[in-house]
Amino acid sequence: MKRNVSVKKINHIVLMIFLLLGGIQLVCAQSKKITWHKAQIQPNQWYSSKNAQEIANNVLLYQHNNGGWQKNIDMAKPLSREEIRQLKKEQSNKIGTTIDNGATHTQLRYLAKVYKATGNEIYKKAFLNGIDYLLEAQYENGGWPQFYPIKKGYYEHITYNDGAMIGVMELLRNIAENNEPYRFVDNKSKEKSQKAVDKGLKIILATQVEVDGKLTVWCAQHDKDDFSPAKARAYELPSLSGKESAEIVEYLLKLKDPADEVKTSIRSAVDWFEENKILGKKVIWVKDESLPEGHDRVVVDDPNGGPLWGRFNEINTGKPMFVGRDGIVKAHLNEIEQERRINYSYIDNYAEKLLRVDYPEWEEKH
Template sequence: MAFLAGMLQQSVAQEGENSWEKAQHQDGEWYASAEAQRIADNVLLYQHDNGGWYKNIDMADKLTSAEKDSLRSLKSKSVGTTIDNGATHTQLRYLAKVYEATGRKEYKEAFLEGIDYLLKAQYDNGGWPQFYPIREGYYEHITYNDGAMIGVMELLRNISKNNKPYNFVNAGRRKKAKEAIEKGLEVILATQVKVDGKLTIWCAQHDKDDYSPAKARAYELPSLSGKESTGIVEYLLKIENPSEEVKRSIRSAVKWFEAHKVMGEKVVWVKDTSYVEGYDRVVIKDDAGGPLWGRFNDIKTGTPIFVGRDGIIKQHLADIEQERRVGYNYIDNYAEDLLKREYPEWEKKY
């Protein structure tokens, strides 16, 4: 287990020539290359017997024979397989590209096992937990945080529509994918937070039973999430022939974003040798700054809140510890492109 613990501490996107991050964004012909297949073979090694993957692993790392043997011995250990931080649905997208380019059946088989894992992990109400098999605690919540559920639904939507490179998926699984995203849409609409009877946006995670905004880690309190809600709205915008309920959901969320954007402020990185990292992230006044939205926002007022590891709400980024300021993005221009381009283009249609 010591080997696996070390691997889990690696960054998903290292700066190496063939990092996992870069491997996901190559031209189509690259996925037929020996290097692409080497990485795909790694992806197969990291896949667990239940079809899922752990998170925060650079799949492009070159593995020794001993490391490969260690991974094979861990395949039956399913505790920890997850959709958090892009895990599982990201590996599946990669395998589909390499299968399309090479036709190697082992990539197809692993992909289909991963899809079965995602379909099995979905709650009956349409939501997805952060970990499957279920891990007790906040991991059980319906998880929008870090694009987890939306990442899964985008993949399943492409499969249901028989889009490339997923057009090798059989009709039975395509049907199940369509049913899964339909249930997922129902819970997205049901979890949109109402304040004084008006729809707003979403929390990063919601209770799986009563759908209320839910707490995760100490600094992730029940709140309205600018980042995660942007991703949800972007998903909704791509629905063909949206229902009136979907239209109302989109317009309500956009109205909230418009009403709660922060102007006249700017987020900057500054050198600061008083910290080990040598830098800090600060918010400064700037007449041309904005729009910005909080990662977490007070449910009643919609104003950004800043919470460190002590779990206490502060009003300014500078009020929380530097480790959190540089390690977590509390305020950014999350919905800027949504408001400037994506939503206006959608509104022209509907």
């Protein structure tokens, strides 16, 4: 006996199989362990997953009672019972909490996403505790130190290095402007965030380096008292920063109603980037089996290369500075030790997108 199966029924069966497989893939994706870096850039729906909450629980364990976190920790790494016990014991320790290398403001962004997705009040409480930490850490002049409580030494400087202060200000500005996923924050905290952002803007304008009566850019860190460019580690000398200054300008470009002094600051910094860009060069990685790590980072000639800028640049001339652990300024990347060449960015296209896309769009608007 013949059996006739309609095309419509076949299509329905195929659709059901497709949906079933898709569901299996979604479950696998949610249960699959991911890195801390990737956990921060997932689609919104992922933050309600078991995996996301497991990582968020790790974030809570690493948070100190003062609201801050230490740096360079893999928050996504599964923890043993002994590690959990030790972390709980260390939560009362105030030493080492920082905004360096993405610490604290990165964890807070993550907790906000998980709270929005789950509604679990424990994540909200930890988030608000962290915001209080950032607000308390701010100097009266508007800057932020690298570590809080204050750690003596260069850690006391107003720190733009590695996106520290700008990372904090981006977070607080989003809170103040009631952007997602921060709309759960109470009005009092939003008002405090706005005041902190306003103070931060004032110190950004006050620390922009002036050379021969002309505004240029910023150092990676500035003295907390006289605002002058300051030294940090042996290879981080007082200078004009290509990387950190580009990040500061990008922050300023996002201000909704910039005052005239902000516009002047932006245009002066862009002028400096234009005047000091390096063309005809590019940075590449090469294999070199004679070296312990087997590779090296070098600058080579390329007629289509650039624009590039130094991470550190002489304040008066704008020329790139290459400084190794001996603290001695060299003129070329290959003159410093290989360990520094491969583990620290001394020259790159830091402001390329700024000059090519973001600033022209801002200028057209303003």
